[in-house]
Amino acid sequence: MSDFTDLESLYKYLEEHAIDYKYSHQIGDLFQKVRDFSQKANRSDQAEKAQWEIDFFNFMLEKGKAKPYFTKTDDKGQIIEYPSFGRFDDSSYAYLIERLENTKNSVLKARYAHILWCSPKKHTKYGKIAIDSYLLLVGVYEEKDQKAPQDHFGLEVLRLIRNAYEIACEARYKIEEIKSEFKRLVKSFNFTSSSSLKVRADLSRVMLTDKRRFSNDDFAGFQDVYWQIGQSFIKESKFHRAIDILNLGQKIDGKLGTQTYEWVRKIAESYESLMKQREKGDLAAPHFCQLAIENYKKVGDKSKIEELEKKYIELKNSMKFQEFEFEIDLTETVNKSEKLAEELMKRSSEEIIEFLMFNKNLLPRYKDVEKCSEEQNKKSVFQQFVPKTIMDQRGHPAQNFSDEDEKKYYAILGEYTRQIEMSRRYFINAIFLAAIRKNKISSKVLLEFLKRHSWFGKNLSKKFPTKRAITYNWLNLIAPALNEYFIQMDCYFANPKYQPDFVLSIDSITLKIEGLFRDICEFSGITTFYMTQDNKGRNIAREKDVHALLYEDKIKELFDEDDLLFFKFLLVEKAGYNLRHKIAHSLMFFQEYSVDYMHLLILALLRLGKYDFVKEESKLNGKKKKQYISIDGDNV
Numbered sequence: 001m002s003d004f005t006d007l008e009s010l011y012k013y014l015e016e017h018a019i020d021y022k023y024s025h026q027i028g029d030l031f032q033k034v035r036d037f038s039q040k041a042n043r044s045d046q047a048e049k050a051q052w053e054i055d056f057f058n059f060m061l062e063k064g065k066a067k068p069y070f071t072k073t074d075d076k077g078q079i080i081e082y083p084s085f086g087r088f089d090d091s092s093y094a095y096l097i098e099r100l101e102n103t104k105n106s107v108l109k110a111r112y113a114h115i116l117w118c119s120p121k122k123h124t125k126y127g128k129i130a131i132d133s134y135l136l137l138v139g140v141y142e143e144k145d146q147k148a149p150q151d152h153f154g155l156e157v158l159r160l161i162r163n164a165y166e167i168a169c170e171a172r173y174k175i176e177e178i179k180s181e182f183k184r185l186v187k188s189f190n191f192t193s194s195s196s197l198k199v200r201a202d203l204s205r206v207m208l209t210d211k212r213r214f215s216n217d218d219f220a221g222f223q224d225v226y227w228q229i230g231q232s233f234i235k236e237s238k239f240h241r242a243i244d245i246l247n248l249g250q251k252i253d254g255k256l257g258t259q260t261y262e263w264v265r266k267i268a269e270s271y272e273s274l275m276k277q278r279e280k281g282d283l284a285a286p287h288f289c290q291l292a293i294e295n296y297k298k299v300g301d302k303s304k305i306e307e308l309e310k311k312y313i314e315l316k317n318s319m320k321f322q323e324f325e326f327e328i329d330l331t332e333t334v335n336k337s338e339k340l341a342e343e344l345m346k347r348s349s350e351e352i353i354e355f356l357m358f359n360k361n362l363l364p365r366y367k368d369v370e371k372c373s374e375e376q377n378k379k380s381v382f383q384q385f386v387p388k389t390i391m392d393q394r395g396h397p398a399q400n401f402s403d404e405d406e407k408k409y410y411a412i413l414g415e416y417t418r419q420i421e422m423s424r425r426y427f428i429n430a431i432f433l434a435a436i437r438k439n440k441i442s443s444k445v446l447l448e449f450l451k452r453h454s455w456f457g458k459n460l461s462k463k464f465p466t467k468r469a470i471t472y473n474w475l476n477l478i479a480p481a482l483n484e485y486f487i488q489m490d491c492y493f494a495n496p497k498y499q500p501d502f503v504l505s506i507d508s509i510t511l512k513i514e515g516l517f518r519d520i521c522e523f524s525g526i527t528t529f530y531m532t533q534d535n536k537g538r539n540i541a542r543e544k545d546v547h548a549l550l551y552e553d554k555i556k557e558l559f560d561e562d563d564l565l566f567f568k569f570l571l572v573e574k575a576g577y578n579l580r581h582k583i584a585h586s587l588m589f590f591q592e593y594s595v596d597y598m599h600l601l602i603l604a605l606l607r608l609g610k611y612d613f614v615k616e617e618s619k620l621n622g623k624k625k626k627q628y629i630s631i632d633g634d635n636v
Helices: 007-020 024-040 044-056 090-102 106-118 124-147 153-171 175-188 196-209 222-235 239-256 263-277 284-299 302-317 331-344 349-358 366-379 381-385 404-437 443-453 474-494 503-523 546-550 561-571 579-584 595-609
Strands: 060-062 065-067 070-073 079-082 388-391 397-401 460-463 469-472 529-533 539-543
Touching: 007 024, 007 044, 007 106, 024 044, 044 090, 044 106, 060 106, 060 153, 065 106, 070 366, 090 106, 106 124, 106 153, 124 153, 124 175, 153 175, 153 196, 175 196, 175 222, 196 222, 196 239, 222 239, 222 263, 239 263, 263 284, 263 302, 284 302, 331 404, 349 404, 349 443, 349 595, 366 404, 366 561, 404 474, 404 561, 404 595, 443 474, 443 595, 469 474, 474 503, 474 595, 503 546, 503 561, 503 579, 503 595, 546 561, 546 579, 561 579, 561 595
Parallel strands: none
Antiparallel strands: 060 065, 070 079, 388 397, 460 469, 529 539
């Protein structure tokens, strides 16, 4: 039954059937039909209440929080959330409280009480009702999981107990009972459930993290459970799952200061088995071999280490990389970019460079990229669980993304790449090409702008231990590379068959940017060196490279998050363009020195130049920064 025309009949139906709906928004859909019918029938009071219910059932109730279903920014940069507590007034809350008092259904009581607990009407009584309801529902969904172990009801069990736990920690209610539930679920939750590993792993991680509430005694017997599950997975050749559960067992042994089982050896053997499962030439085989070697080193198995090191060389040399080609018609994107660039050319040279320096829509924004990557992950759930490995040009694994935060960041970098390569680079290139062709930007114009409106033209002074001081400015150091770029572009416009050579410009600017970051950090009180020891144990100092500088904690306070993501993507991220590493180690071929890299590096210079040693963004001749319409609005 799903067609309701009034609230009372829907209330009555949900008292019996709310538990039958797997997702909360499905209940919200029922209220939506009531709202639509009521609006057509001019029953505004019922329509309003139905809309409140839709809002209530679209909150994401996770880990004790009530999160909006989506968050985005409008063209003015304002954050828009749905649902939002800001949409509710006293009438909304009065209705919500009334619904909580009138319902007997645990699903409804848990949701209404949880929302009130997180709202401005927060009260301990609502937290207690939510906790009691969640604890009742844990048992209900455990029964569902027993009957249908492949339907992921265990994930709902996990969500329920986590909500109860987080609210209980704050409300100080039934904490001991919930702790007992944690231990019971780890030890006896349905072993045949598709959610078995996820439930146990997440609860164990919470217990390991919350050292104040969970003592060593609370983990008694966990090692036996995890060892048995691990062995079962190994027998079923489910080696990835075996490794996950064995790693947890090892962590618990480490916490308790015991060594119950040979966790590391079993992990090493599991990685070796994964390696053997792969065919020769498979890209994953060397990676699993490497992980097996690392774990055999921990247990000191020299014969296995020697055997697998030889195997690693064999596997690496046999790797086969496949190329996938497909065509995408970007004619519309290119035409739109050229049209917008021509529109921008109506402005003065200074305004065009200001646009390149300040416009927030020219490059992908962090929050937009994060949202897009999250939406993409929802469409491809499997991808969330697969570890990612970046291979260098020589076939060695250069970086791994395996835990939740790492995979999230990998997805963000992937989405950033997509947006740059599918749209943004065409507009950026179109601006530079049009500006040079129309004599709006030249080497002289750009350098004079930087001299007036950035810190690059400032004379800086450094003192050395000998008390000798040197005065310098960065404009002198970056000017040769910019001059060379414009010379190459002039040659191209004079003869379109000419292939511009950006090797000198790209190499120079990439490495000079590292020095610019070092100066910004140094003048902002961030240490730019670290102490280490030479091969004889003597203390020496080393300069931090730009990768280390960009990951200093204080750097987040200095740069806008969008600019910081751009700098990381362009210069140091192996899942990005990683120009600094490639150029410093001569890993780029001539064909890779593209105009795309060149223009992004000039953008990086401009965006670095707007920070006046990070005290405040520079003001152009004392004027207020200009605001531009979003690129997506077909204006600039």
